[in-house]
Amino acid sequence: MDNAHFIPTSDGHRIAGHVFEPEGEARGAVVIHGGFAIPQRFYRRIAEHLARAGFVVLTYDHRGMGESRTGSLRGFQATATNWGRHDWGAATLFLRDRRPDLPLLALCHSFGGQALGLADESSLYDGIVTIGSQLGSVQHYHGRNAVWMRSVMYAWLPLVAHTFGYVPGWTGLGEDAPKGAALEWASWCRSPGYLVDHVEDAVERFAAVRAPVHLIAVADDDYAPVDAVRALAARLTSADLTLRVVHPDDLGVSSVGHFAPFKPKFAESLWAEITETLVDFAREAPALDAK
Numbered sequence: 001m002d003n004a005h006f007i008p009t010s011d012g013h014r015i016a017g018h019v020f021e022p023e024g025e026a027r028g029a030v031v032i033h034g035g036f037a038i039p040q041r042f043y044r045r046i047a048e049h050l051a052r053a054g055f056v057v058l059t060y061d062h063r064g065m066g067e068s069r070t071g072s073l074r075g076f077q078a079t080a081t082n083w084g085r086h087d088w089g090a091a092t093l094f095l096r097d098r099r100p101d102l103p104l105l106a107l108c109h110s111f112g113g114q115a116l117g118l119a120d121e122s123s124l125y126d127g128i129v130t131i132g133s134q135l136g137s138v139q140h141y142h143g144r145n146a147v148w149m150r151s152v153m154y155a156w157l158p159l160v161a162h163t164f165g166y167v168p169g170w171t172g173l174g175e176d177a178p179k180g181a182a183l184e185w186a187s188w189c190r191s192p193g194y195l196v197d198h199v200e201d202a203v204e205r206f207a208a209v210r211a212p213v214h215l216i217a218v219a220d221d222d223y224a225p226v227d228a229v230r231a232l233a234a235r236l237t238s239a240d241l242t243l244r245v246v247h248p249d250d251l252g253v254s255s256v257g258h259f260a261p262f263k264p265k266f267a268e269s270l271w272a273e274i275t276e277t278l279v280d281f282a283r284e285a286p287a288l289d290a291k
Helices: 040-052 080-098 111-117 120-124 144-164 179-189 202-207 226-235 270-284
Strands: 002-008 014-020 028-033 055-060 104-109 127-131 212-218 240-246
Touching: 002 080, 014 040, 014 080, 028 040, 028 080, 028 111, 028 270, 040 055, 040 104, 040 270, 055 080, 080 104, 080 111, 080 120, 080 179, 104 111, 104 270, 111 120, 111 127, 111 202, 111 226, 120 202, 127 270, 144 179, 202 226, 212 226, 212 270, 226 240
Parallel strands: 028 055, 028 104, 104 127, 127 212, 212 240
Antiparallel strands: 002 014, 014 055
16 A cells, blocks of 8 residues: 655655555565655555565655655755755654654665765664665776766766756756756765765764665666775675675676666566565564664
8 A cells, every 4th residue: 555645854845755555564664765866656666566575665755856846946955965864864754753663674776875874864774775875986987987977977967957957857867856966966976985075974974874784786787886886885884784796697687787676577586685685684673672
């Protein structure tokens, strides 16, 4: 069952979310933290899959995106830090408060995992799975991918954002994105330490994550190369980490990339791995009265 909600943030905004309920008894509560400028509808099918596996699942849209968008993005004030600190955090608190009786878990895609260094609430989780989550400094990209990444972050993205006052989805991003979020993201990518070079206390927030974290890197992911995923893992200094590099051959396909892991064709492979890991995390979570 899918229920729509509006979730208040700590800085006075409201973001749109959907809660997917299992038919039977729930074994855990999962927040799906999506990628940069990726609407929550992109994650609907895996949310339904996890609900069928016995989880209460929350998806949501960052401010200015998808169902959280309230009008024109020209002049709309939103940054990537807002998305991570306030929206990510609000979604976390919403599901924790809705189901305080359940272990709190996260499935993070791309930016969703980076925001572990932005949100104070990152320390609340009992277990986290990331896929394609990285620290996206241009120094982690190589060959033609490096040329493409540098051209986007040094020239194309700033030019488009300043020209239109936002980044139209038709220019290649996929979904319209606020100017401030796009420009901040580009500035992070141009820095060796990515967001750590720009966000106060990011190192401490990453280190505050003490839950087990299972990171999945896809070998042919142009947006999140393995080196960039390893850079994120290196910041999670207090977490019990596992990192698996998935090759397309492992899944019997010629390519996977950054977005395809959320397609149902991977239900019996990647989705099964994600589900089994979340089940294990829920089973091994500390007793709720011991937190």
